[in-house]
Amino acid sequence: SWKFLYNRELSVTSAFYFICFFVFPVAGLLYFFKKTDTKVLKYQSGLRGQSNVVNLLRIHLPDSYSVFAGLQLPFMRGDIDCVVIGQNGVFVIEVKNIRGVVSIQDEKLLIGGKENTYKNFLNQSFASGRATQQYLNKRLKQQFQVVPILVFSHPQSYVNLGFRKYKGVHVMHISSLIKFIKTNKGTTVIDPFKVQLELTRAVGEENIIN
Numbered sequence: 001s002w003k004f005l006y007n008r009e010l011s012v013t014s015a016f017y018f019i020c021f022f023v024f025p026v027a028g029l030l031y032f033f034k035k036t037d038t039k040v041l042k043y044q045s046g047l048r049g050q051s052n053v054v055n056l057l058r059i060h061l062p063d064s065y066s067v068f069a070g071l072q073l074p075f076m077r078g079d080i081d082c083v084v085i086g087q088n089g090v091f092v093i094e095v096k097n098i099r100g101v102v103s104i105q106d107e108k109l110l111i112g113g114k115e116n117t118y119k120n121f122l123n124q125s126f127a128s129g130r131a132t133q134q135y136l137n138k139r140l141k142q143q144f145q146v147v148p149i150l151v152f153s154h155p156q157s158y159v160n161l162g163f164r165k166y167k168g169v170h171v172m173h174i175s176s177l178i179k180f181i182k183t184n185k186g187t188t189v190i191d192p193f194k195v196q197l198e199l200t201r202a203v204g205e206e207n208i209i210n
Contacts, residue, residue, distance in 0.1 A: 049097025
């Protein structure tokens with residue numbers, strides 16, 4: 001009868017509006033919060049990794065070294081996790097708090113046998129080192145060769161690549177970092193205090209850890 005057809009059409013219309021104006025928005029919000037939650041967790045994990053490396057440097061490096069954390073140079077969009085200044089070099093450190101076996105294959109960095117498609121960590125580390133080097137060369141009128149380092153700080157990460165460079169970057173586990181810095185015989189920094197003073201002018205004293 002016409003009443004049945006009318007009720008049926010009304011039900012279909014109600015269901016359509018319910019899906020459009022309730023189900024889809026709720027599903028969208030849930031997806032948004034899930035993605036936001038994942039980003040927050042990654043960010044917090046990164047901060048923990050950076051904090052672990054900073055504490056390691058602060059405790060185990062001699063007082064003759066200066067450590068900067070969260071360094072953002074005037075022309076850079078992002079920040080650099082750590083910069084270490086010593087008589088034996090300027091070390092620019094990017095930290096990744098990621099678990100898994102880290103390896104190099106065909107000049108590509110693999111974690112757990114897979115390439116990270118989200119971000120190229122080798123390129124990021126090299127770019128941070130180059131930016132720091134260019135800044136210091138320009139400001140101090142002296143040619144510095146900084147040492148870019150990519151450090152994996154997660155307790156369940158495994159790195160056994162030695163101290164060789166890959167695309168201009170040294171890749172290592174946090175447990176090897178202090179030894180590498182202390183034994184590095186790269187470019188000698190004639191006056192580490194001048195470098196420290198210039199970076200302090202650039203970013204402020206609150207970034208100095210040691």
